[in-house]
Amino acid sequence: MHSGYWLIATLVLPLIGAAVLVVIPDERKDVVRWLSALIGAALFALSAYIFFAYETGKSSDHQVYQFFIRWDWLQNVAFLGPHGIALTFGVDGIAAPMVLLTGVVAFGGALISWKIEHHNKDFFILFWVLVSGVFGTFESLDLFFFFFFYEVAVLPMYLLIAVWGSSSVFPTFTRTKEYSAMKLTIMLVAASILIFLGIFAVFKEAGLGTFDLQKLYAYQFDERFQKMVFPLFVIGCGVLAGLWPFHTWSPDGHVSAPTAVSMLHAGVLMKLGAFGIIRLGIQLLPAGATFWMPGLMILATCNVVYGAFAATAQRDFKYMIGYSSVSHMGLVLMGLATMNVIGVDGAVLQMFAHGVMTATFFAMVGAIYDQTHTRDMRSYGGLVNKTPLFVFFFGVAGLASLGLPGLAGFVAEFNIFVGTFRTYPWAAALGIFAAMLTAVYILRMWTWTFFGTFNERWAELKEMTYLERATATLLLASMLFMGLWPAPFIDRIQESVRLLPGVS
Amino acid sequence: MSLNYDYSLFIPEFLLAGLVVAVMGLDLFAPQFKKTWLSYVAAAGLAATAAVSLAWIGKESNFARIVAIDNYTTYFRVFFMATAAVVCLASGRLVEQKLRHPGEYYSLIILSTIGAIGMAASRELMTAYLSLELLSFSLYILVGYQKFDARSNEAGIKYLLLGAFASAMFLYGLSLIYGVAGTTYYTDIAANLKAGTHDYSFALLMGLVLIIAGLGFKVAAVPFHMWTPDAYEGAPVAITAYLATTSKAAGFALLLRLFGGAFLVVHDDWSWMIAGIAAASMILGNLVALQQHNIKRLMAYSSIGQIGYMLMGIAGLSHDTASAIVLHMTGYMVSNMAIFVVIIAWYNLTGTEEIEDFRGMRERAPLLAGTLAGALFSLAGLPLFAGFVTKFILFQAVTDAGYLWLAGIAVVTSVVSLFYYLQVMRQAFVSAPAEGEGALSVPVLMNGLAFTLMLGVFYIGLYPQQLFDAISNATGFLFV
Numbered sequence: 001m002h003s004g005y006w007l008i009a010t011l012v013l014p015l016i017g018a019a020v021l022v023v024i025p026d027e028r029k030d031v032v033r034w035l036s037a038l039i040g041a042a043l044f045a046l047s048a049y050i051f052f053a054y055e056t057g058k059s060s061d062h063q064v065y066q067f068f069i070r071w072d073w074l075q076n077v078a079f080l081g082p083h084g085i086a087l088t089f090g091v092d093g094i095a096a097p098m099v100l101l102t103g104v105v106a107f108g109g110a111l112i113s114w115k116i117e118h119h120n121k122d123f124f125i126l127f128w129v130l131v132s133g134v135f136g137t138f139e140s141l142d143l144f145f146f147f148f149f150y151e152v153a154v155l156p157m158y159l160l161i162a163v164w165g166s167s168s169v170f171p172t173f174t175r176t177k178e179y180s181a182m183k184l185t186i187m188l189v190a191a192s193i194l195i196f197l198g199i200f201a202v203f204k205e206a207g208l209g210t211f212d213l214q215k216l217y218a219y220q221f222d223e224r225f226q227k228m229v230f231p232l233f234v235i236g237c238g239v240l241a242g243l244w245p246f247h248t249w250s251p252d253g254h255v256s257a258p259t260a261v262s263m264l265h266a267g268v269l270m271k272l273g274a275f276g277i278i279r280l281g282i283q284l285l286p287a288g289a290t291f292w293m294p295g296l297m298i299l300a301t302c303n304v305v306y307g308a309f310a311a312t313a314q315r316d317f318k319y320m321i322g323y324s325s326v327s328h329m330g331l332v333l334m335g336l337a338t339m340n341v342i343g344v345d346g347a348v349l350q351m352f353a354h355g356v357m358t359a360t361f362f363a364m365v366g367a368i369y370d371q372t373h374t375r376d377m378r379s380y381g382g383l384v385n386k387t388p389l390f391v392f393f394f395g396v397a398g399l400a401s402l403g404l405p406g407l408a409g410f411v412a413e414f415n416i417f418v419g420t421f422r423t424y425p426w427a428a429a430l431g432i433f434a435a436m437l438t439a440v441y442i443l444r445m446w447t448w449t450f451f452g453t454f455n456e457r458w459a460e461l462k463e464m465t466y467l468e469r470a471t472a473t474l475l476l477a478s479m480l481f482m483g484l485w486p487a488p489f490i491d492r493i494q495e496s497v498r499l500l501p502g503v504s
Numbered sequence: 505m506s507l508n509y510d511y512s513l514f515i516p517e518f519l520l521a522g523l524v525v526a527v528m529g530l531d532l533f534a535p536q537f538k539k540t541w542l543s544y545v546a547a548a549g550l551a552a553t554a555a556v557s558l559a560w561i562g563k564e565s566n567f568a569r570i571v572a573i574d575n576y577t578t579y580f581r582v583f584f585m586a587t588a589a590v591v592c593l594a595s596g597r598l599v600e601q602k603l604r605h606p607g608e609y610y611s612l613i614i615l616s617t618i619g620a621i622g623m624a625a626s627r628e629l630m631t632a633y634l635s636l637e638l639l640s641f642s643l644y645i646l647v648g649y650q651k652f653d654a655r656s657n658e659a660g661i662k663y664l665l666l667g668a669f670a671s672a673m674f675l676y677g678l679s680l681i682y683g684v685a686g687t688t689y690y691t692d693i694a695a696n697l698k699a700g701t702h703d704y705s706f707a708l709l710m711g712l713v714l715i716i717a718g719l720g721f722k723v724a725a726v727p728f729h730m731w732t733p734d735a736y737e738g739a740p741v742a743i744t745a746y747l748a749t750t751s752k753a754a755g756f757a758l759l760l761r762l763f764g765g766a767f768l769v770v771h772d773d774w775s776w777m778i779a780g781i782a783a784a785s786m787i788l789g790n791l792v793a794l795q796q797h798n799i800k801r802l803m804a805y806s807s808i809g810q811i812g813y814m815l816m817g818i819a820g821l822s823h824d825t826a827s828a829i830v831l832h833m834t835g836y837m838v839s840n841m842a843i844f845v846v847i848i849a850w851y852n853l854t855g856t857e858e859i860e861d862f863r864g865m866r867e868r869a870p871l872l873a874g875t876l877a878g879a880l881f882s883l884a885g886l887p888l889f890a891g892f893v894t895k896f897i898l899f900q901a902v903t904d905a906g907y908l909w910l911a912g913i914a915v916v917t918s919v920v921s922l923f924y925y926l927q928v929m930r931q932a933f934v935s936a937p938a939e940g941e942g943a944l945s946v947p948v949l950m951n952g953l954a955f956t957l958m959l960g961v962f963y964i965g966l967y968p969q970q971l972f973d974a975i976s977n978a979t980g981f982l983f984v
Contacts, residue, residue, distance in 0.1 A: 074893075155886045
């Protein structure tokens with residue numbers, strides 16, 4: 001067995017980094033950058049190690065989690081029961097790819113944020129707190145700490161968006177960054193109320209006196225109770241996953257956020273929501289899941305179709321990506337709602353695929369926006385003549401997004417649609433229709449920005465910097481890795497998905 | 505019955521009384537002594553006395569059955585002396601610039617601390633009342649201490665009139681209880697109430713209503729909160745900090761001792777009142793806070809909301825909830841004090857206390873801004889900071905006591921509170937400073953205090969075990 005200290009390292013390293021950054025003087029901006037790049041690289045290495053060292057073929061009903069570690073944290077609290085709250089961490093085949101995803105995107109985000117000048121120290125402090133929260137949520141096996149880290153991931157968002165973000169000016173109104181930041185924070189925290197109440201209910205109903213998820217998984221909850229509490233978890237987590245009709249924070253928030261935060265938030269944080277549905281919904285309350293999944297399927301289908309239509313209507317780069325995220329997260333939820341192995345497999349694969357795709361999108365838009373200060377796609381044109389590399393990276397991410405074989409998105413979407421066809425053919429049909437819409441808005445973006453006559457307004461435009469290239473290469477490599485050789489992912493995911501209760 | 509008249513039990517209080525005289529004497533007879541040093545003398549004296557009072561850890565004793573010296577008293581001795589020490593340290597420059605008669609100022613703070621300790625320690629109605637009055641009278645003077653400031657005068661008068669009215673109600677309530685139970689000792693009241701009160705049930709109810717109204721005023725619970733925003737706004741800002749922490753914590757120390765020791769047997773008669781007050785405080789405090797422009801008024805309404813959270817625990821009073829209340833109160837005290845250190849330092853340097861004047865704090869005083877953000881997150885109940893753990897435990901305890909609906913209100917209003925805390929943070933971090941407003945040189949003392957309090961916030965938030973064990977042990981003495 002591997003040591004759980006590897007997981008602890010992923011949580012503690014960013015927090016220590018943040019603490020060290022606090023004492024670095026404001027004006028030593030380069031020290032901050034190098035230190036953050038180092039933390040990012042170390043986290044990437046750690047997460048890659050955790051992913052590859054995760055051993056397949058060892059899972060059984062008794063031994064699901066690897067890198068397991070458990071420390072007592074709060075004991076002797078009468079109403080918390082004899083076991084109290086313990087720091088419990090471990091990963092299964094579903095969490096392992098998510099850890100890798102977080103490492104990749106956090107590293108990329110640290111590199112792409114190199115150019116931040118305004119108080120970059122504060123930015124990185126908040127950024128690393130955010131990253132620590134994300135790792136913690138994926139790795140927690142204790143209900144209390146799941147919620148703890150979940151909130152840690154939401155905590156820095158307001159300042160990250162409101163200080164370093166950008167406002168959007170529309171013809172008739174302006175959407176300020178403060179507005180977007182507040183909307184995102186309040187919606188996510190309000191949603192977490194539902195999770196909070198769900199945790200209380202589960203704790204009290206089980207009466208085991210423990211928040212340990214493994215013990216709670218083993219408990220058979222009353223079927224009526226499961227049906228009552230499951231919606232709390234699914235809507236609570238679903239808001240973060242961009243579940244329609246609670247997705248409205250997502251486009252506004254992601255558009256206003258600075259590049260690295262958009263990458264991390266759309267790329268990784270939204271996955272926390274879907275991951276929560278698996279950990280708290282399917283695993284904890286399987287009968288509730290079986291009962292409610294048709295409902296989730298309807299909402300998820302709305303997500304997929306609505307998101308795609310809304311993306312088609314956008315003229316703004318980031319809003320288009322924001323709505324495409326809503327659509328693609330809908331595919332994740334669709335896969336989960338199938339409750340069959342292939343569909344849930346696809347959902348987890350899509351979580352990874354969408355994470356790297358969207359991160360690439362936001363990184364590339366950020367790269368171009370920093371030079372041009374406009375996100376109106378129609379004010380560009382013929383960029384391929386001037387910045388071929390940008391077009392290449394952005395183009396490949398676009399192809400992955402519309403599900404081209406050989407790239408990450410294909411493997412994932414294929415699984416999801418196969419799974420959905422078995423149970424809800426109508427939803428699969430609508431989903432495939434929406435996937436075609438993806439092609440419409442991605443290819444139209446190409447015509448508007450990459451090809452056609454070159455707009456002389458951008459004659460001064462420079463090619464991407466080396467750091468941006470490095471980030472894009474890292475993300476692209478992940479996309480190709482999963483697209484061309486999905487076996488390591490599928491092996492890990494499938495093994496754990498098969499053990500999920502209620503998934504056949 | 506032989507009573508124990510061991511005066512050595514009061515050594516910490518005697519020391520504090522000596523400190524009062526020493527500080528006043530220094531001010532009076534040593535004119536060459538620098539006035540800022542008075543704050544250091546007061547703080548050092550308080551810290552030393554707190555250290556002395558640690559000698560009573562683990563000892564259980566009482567003075568003539570009217571005052572109990574147990575771990576609960578020791579906990580609050582340290583708690584109140586530490587709070588008073590921080591307030592004294594933070595006041596130094598404020599007193600020098602804005603107030604007269606520094607000797608009396610610090611003396612009154614120390615004197616009120618003795619009252620607060622008495623409230624935590626008394627096990628007899630009259631002693632509790634006298635301690636409460638000692639605290640209140642010191643505070644009436646301190647609130648109106650800015651003699652030539654109309655707002656401070658108004659606040660002082662308002663606080664005095666309403667406070668005297670509340671004290672009268674409290675006293676009337678006590679006399680009714682005496683009439684019903686025939687004794688003023690908590691343990692005897694409990695025993696006599698248990699024996700049966702059918703003949704006097706209306707008098708008992710009236711007594712409880714008046715006691716709850718009187719104490720509700722002292723802790724500023726809705727609907728007895730009207731004085732709070734005005735008193736907070738008018739008082740010198742360091743006294744506002746003191747009002748928000750010690751005066752409320754003392755009210756709860758008394759409530760816990762009295763309701764745990766004397767009235768637990770008639771729990772059904774009063775729990776619904778407290779539950780209603782708690783719900784009203786949480787809702788009204790947090791909603792009205794949304795409208796505030798002045799940071800002191802905002803903190804006033806925010807504290808009303810926080811009081812609501814703690815009152816929920818009183819409604820379902822047991823050893824569990826008592827521990828949870830004291831834990832939350834401690835976390836609240838440290839976070840709140842951190843915020844007030846920032847407000848005081850900012851006021852000293854800029855002379856403003858409007859929220860919009862916080863703009864550019866990040867540029868002008870980075871450490872203060874960081875502290876403000878962390879402490880506000882803590883009050884809002886976000887993790888890594890104290891507020892998350894203490895609220896989680898408190899809400900869990902309340903749910904466990906059968907008040908799920910109250911916990912539900914508490915969670916929802918916590919989200920509302922996040923909204924207005926973020927508005928403050930927005931000014932400090934997002935808004936740029938106005939033209940020509942450069943970096944401020946914050947005194948090392950204030951930065952040091954802010955930093956130390958933040959360490960406390962993280963300590964409670966990340967590793968609450970030790971503190972919880974101490975509190976759980978202390979509150980065990982309430983229910984003997």
